[in-house]
Amino acid sequence: MKLVTAIIKPFKLEEVRSALTDLGLQGMTVTEVKGYGRQKGHTEIYRGAEYAVSFLPKIKIEVVVPSGTVDKAVEAIVRTARTGQIGDGKIFVSPIDHAVRVRTGETDDSAI
Amino acid sequence: MTFGPLRRIAVLAAAASLIALIADPALAQEAKPPAPTPNKGDTAWMMTATALVLLMTVPGLALFYGGLVRTKNMLSMLMQVFFAECIVVILWVLYGYSLAFSEGGSFNSFVGGFSKAFLAGITTDTNAETFSDGVVIPELVYVCFQMTFAAITCALVVGSMAERMKFSAIALFVPLWATFVYFPIAHMVWYWAGPAATVAASKALAAAAGDAKAAAQTALDAVTANAGLAYQWGALDFAGGTVVHINAGIAGLMGALIVGKRVGFGREAMAPHSLTMTMIGAALLWVGWFGFNAGSALEANGTAALAMINTFVATAAAALAWMLGERMTKGKPSLLGGASGAVAGLVAITPASGYSGPMGAIVLGIVAGFVCMFFCSTIKNKMGYDDALDVFGVHCIGGILGAIGTGILAAPWLGGTGAFDYTAGKIGDYDMMAQLITQAKTVALTLVWSGVGSAVIFAIVKALVGLRPGTDQEREGLDLVDHGERAYNY
Numbered sequence: 001m002k003l004v005t006a007i008i009k010p011f012k013l014e015e016v017r018s019a020l021t022d023l024g025l026q027g028m029t030v031t032e033v034k035g036y037g038r039q040k041g042h043t044e045i046y047r048g049a050e051y052a053v054s055f056l057p058k059i060k061i062e063v064v065v066p067s068g069t070v071d072k073a074v075e076a077i078v079r080t081a082r083t084g085q086i087g088d089g090k091i092f093v094s095p096i097d098h099a100v101r102v103r104t105g106e107t108d109d110s111a112i
Numbered sequence: 113m114t115f116g117p118l119r120r121i122a123v124l125a126a127a128a129s130l131i132a133l134i135a136d137p138a139l140a141q142e143a144k145p146p147a148p149t150p151n152k153g154d155t156a157w158m159m160t161a162t163a164l165v166l167l168m169t170v171p172g173l174a175l176f177y178g179g180l181v182r183t184k185n186m187l188s189m190l191m192q193v194f195f196a197e198c199i200v201v202i203l204w205v206l207y208g209y210s211l212a213f214s215e216g217g218s219f220n221s222f223v224g225g226f227s228k229a230f231l232a233g234i235t236t237d238t239n240a241e242t243f244s245d246g247v248v249i250p251e252l253v254y255v256c257f258q259m260t261f262a263a264i265t266c267a268l269v270v271g272s273m274a275e276r277m278k279f280s281a282i283a284l285f286v287p288l289w290a291t292f293v294y295f296p297i298a299h300m301v302w303y304w305a306g307p308a309a310t311v312a313a314s315k316a317l318a319a320a321a322g323d324a325k326a327a328a329q330t331a332l333d334a335v336t337a338n339a340g341l342a343y344q345w346g347a348l349d350f351a352g353g354t355v356v357h358i359n360a361g362i363a364g365l366m367g368a369l370i371v372g373k374r375v376g377f378g379r380e381a382m383a384p385h386s387l388t389m390t391m392i393g394a395a396l397l398w399v400g401w402f403g404f405n406a407g408s409a410l411e412a413n414g415t416a417a418l419a420m421i422n423t424f425v426a427t428a429a430a431a432l433a434w435m436l437g438e439r440m441t442k443g444k445p446s447l448l449g450g451a452s453g454a455v456a457g458l459v460a461i462t463p464a465s466g467y468s469g470p471m472g473a474i475v476l477g478i479v480a481g482f483v484c485m486f487f488c489s490t491i492k493n494k495m496g497y498d499d500a501l502d503v504f505g506v507h508c509i510g511g512i513l514g515a516i517g518t519g520i521l522a523a524p525w526l527g528g529t530g531a532f533d534y535t536a537g538k539i540g541d542y543d544m545m546a547q548l549i550t551q552a553k554t555v556a557l558t559l560v561w562s563g564v565g566s567a568v569i570f571a572i573v574k575a576l577v578g579l580r581p582g583t584d585q586e587r588e589g590l591d592l593v594d595h596g597e598r599a600y601n602y
Binding site for chain 1: 180381382383384442444446448449452488489490492493502
């Protein structure tokens with residue numbers, strides 16, 4: 001099992017969700033986050049006052065997938081979340097030791 | 113509102129009719145005109161206009177200001193504007209109306225007296241004169257209409273000290289400022305004896321012969337002298353460029369300087385928390401301003417219509433100018449710029465709205481849009497004071513542009529109306545240079561009276577209750593610290 005954590009542009013969420021669902025993945029957790037990478041921030045001007053806004057709004061998707069599906073899931077996210085512009089986001093993959101479904105007590109692959 | 117001889121004329125007319133009565137009772141009876149009765153159309157319009165000016169303050173100004181502060185200070189902003197409206201409404205009927213719009217004895221040039229305190233003598237049957245001889249509206253309507261002006265002026269001031277002035281300080285400042293600054297300035301600029309007395313005394317003078325001539329002249333002089341100082345000078349301020357906007361603007365600057373900068377000013381982001389609210393507020397201000405400007409004609413007539421069209425075009429021109437200015441200097445036109453430009457245009461056209469032609473109003477709006485934008489975005493930053501919501505940059509600068517602009521645009525050869533001379537019964541010859549000097553004097557009078565008066569009042573408030581919350585409290589936000597509630601509970 002792997003945890004795929006993807007930081008994407010907010011307006012790409014629906015496309016990414018749809019592509020992951022097509023792979024047969026049955027759930028995900030989504031969080032509204034703020035941050036910056038190479039895109040840095042932008043400048044906002046209110047009358048004469050200029051503010052550098054460093055942290056831009058992004059969406060973080062967390063989805064746990066069976067090890068065999070990881071490459072397909074990552075490929076699906078990259079394909080759907082990409083605009084080609086700076087700020088498209090990042091994907092991190094990390095191992096998951098154990099998983100339990102609360103309702104039934106099922107574990108690991110059958111729990112995700 | 114520039115003619116002062118009304119009361120003197122009344123005295124003269126009374127004297128003249130007394131003489132006539134002795135000479136020929138039948139003739140005197142015939143010459144006595146019937147007491148004017150209010151026109152229902154005028155009355156209905158003025159009641160509507162009064163409600164429109166209230167709309168400008170709550171919710172208009174409250175939302176305009178509220179959207180510009182941070183989330184944690186939203187309620188404090190709404191509350192300060194709401195409080196100013198409520199307290200001034202009460203003060204107005206207790207003694208404010210009397211100080212502004214009654215005869216003030218030996219201090220009459222500066223402030224009225226207490227003869228109408230607690231609305232003494234004002235009933236459903238008493239009337240207030242408009243600007244036409246023989247036209248009146250119920251005095252209670254006039255009391256209410258002028259009340260809304262006093263309230264919005266006090267509410268305008270609080271924007272410059274936004275996000276860092278304690279509510280207790282505001283609660284003390286507003287009544288003091290209304291009493292010692294607003295009521296006297298309203299009296300100085302707007303109080304006069306009225307058209308009927310002026311016209312009657314002028315006619316008596318024209319009819320007088322021989323020895324009676326000197327007496328008639330004395331009587332007319334007494335009527336014209338029964339007016340506020342700026343009115344006697346001949347200042348033109350149709351709807352309150354000096355009384356409302358310069359007055360509030362300079363007081364706001366004094367407040368910003370005396371209370372000091374917000375914690376974190378210049379280092380932390382203080383972006384407006386909801387420009388949507390600000391846009392709603394600005395739009396309500398524009399709508400309400402038709403009551404403010406067109407209502408200042410005091411009648412439903414052509415002058416009101418002129419003020420209405422000027423309130424449309426000057427506002428639109430100023431909003432476009434500010435947007436264009438931002439596009440040229442910053443690369444992008446902003447909504448806040450458009451809304452600020454609209455307010456700057458409304459401010460600038462206020463004193464000129466019943467005197468300028470529509471084309472002149474467009475020019476005035478364009479100038480106000482560019483100048484106020486330059487002031488708020490460049491000059492203010494260079495000077496480094498923290499006028500949080502640009503009360504000085506929009507209202508005082510825009511007000512001065514409007515007051516001076518009125519002297520230019522009222523000229524009949526520029527499409528203006530000129531100024532009506534009640535003693536001659538016609539539009540007077542227009543001397544632009546003399547008028548500009550009068551306008552400048554009135555601006556200076558307002559700046560000095562309000563500037564000094566406000567500084568003294570802020571000092572008193574500071575000594576009595578203090579102006580600012582603690583630094584930690586300011587960081588927490590005035591909503592929780594002053595009012596124990598927060599604007600948004602998601």
